[in-house]
Amino acid sequence: MIHGDEKQKSILIAPLAVWTDFAPVCRWAHTYTMVWVTGFYTLAETEKTIESRLSGLEIDFTSQAAIANLYRAANSVRKYFSNTVLRSNDLSWTGFVVLWVVWIWPGIEVRHAAEEAGISKSTLSGVVRTMEGRSLMRREIDPTDRRLVHLELTDQGDRMMLDLFPRFNGEESFAVSPLSSKGVQELTKSLKAIVTHLEANMPETMGE
């Protein structure tokens, strides 16, 4: 075996969770560099290699760790929900979100549903097609303005959400359970601040 510490689960992930714990990085990099890239680098030389990439660049490690963990956390949440409550109903995260939006706002128009679900209209179009195929959702053309399309759940979709949603919410509680009640509220507040900030500065494209 090439890597002696194979069994140790990686601590890092994505751009830069790594920098919050420097030692493992060096160990990995050392391993790879030594056995593969050149075959004979020492640890000191390896560190020099990393530094030649980042050290001269004045990196903001704090912000980097925050963004990396934000993305990683969202990923974990999606995976966790996909592998628990959603799997039992063969739903993707996005599929569930779309169902949820339509459940809460029966008759919602396509572009609003896309906005609420946080996906593009073209993506929604595909998801709705899938949901229609499973008899969970229905399209209805507006009789007054025939450009508009309203979305509704079928009775089957409605029944499913009634069963699924409480379980979904239970997992939401579970997901944030390592945090205090105060901590959860603080987290929400910080996340909203980031969303507001970025959406206000989003370049053209998604104006509505």
Added chain:
Amino acid sequence: MIHGDEKQKSILIAPLAVWTDFAPVCRWAHTYTMVWVTGFYTLAETEKTIESRLSGLEIDFTSQAAIANLYRAANSVRKYFSNTVLRSNDLSWTGFVVLWVVWIWPGIEVRHAAEEAGISKSTLSGVVRTMEGRSLMRREIDPTDRRLVHLELTDQGDRMMLDLFPRFNGEESFAVSPLSSKGVQELTKSLKAIVTHLEANMPETMGE
């Protein structure tokens, strides 16, 4: 026009950011319900409709808001970065993350790179194919164990990262700029707690 407040941007999104600000929900739901679903519901009746879906279910709104905003924030971040720094190099978020991982750990093996990037091995396989096509990355079969594949950046990929990464990091600083330094660290800590918690309880599948 059906919706008088068409111009007002929706505040909500995804499962439940909505419940942190109840009024707009009612306005929307009222609008939809009134003009479409039945045609003549009053506001009071509309509220009853919503309650018939959720009120009896004992929902944990606090956790719900946190998870909804977490996912939404990650979405905003990905979109923002895709539309700014990454667009200039025609890279997707995932593509960038993969390049970054390989940049930091030259010669990293496929399964480790997937783990670090937070994507499945099959996804990585496709991304690497794309990157190879653009001459940014290279596959190398391990001469000792021919099952293993090592990844490396080409000179061109290396040059690109050297230019791109500082700009990427600059946007990371910008993204969290509405938060205090202390706030950013608290956020990171909370996110890591969620990740650790969920990964420890992730059902089978991704044990690796």
Added chain:
DNA sequence: CCTTTTTCTTTCGGATACGAATCATATCCA
């Protein structure tokens, strides 16, 4: 040795995902 098992990567099928182009409808205004 040589079958069985394990390990690692890729391929495959189907669903997301987005921007650009397209199609359908509605509004504007001369």
Added chain:
DNA sequence: TGGATATGATTCGTATCCGAAAGAAAAAGG
């Protein structure tokens, strides 16, 4: 009225994305 303009939804092309199956190579155990 009727062409130009605007607005909505869908389709199209391409790139992710994943789990399951397939493929390739190494290790294990007689």
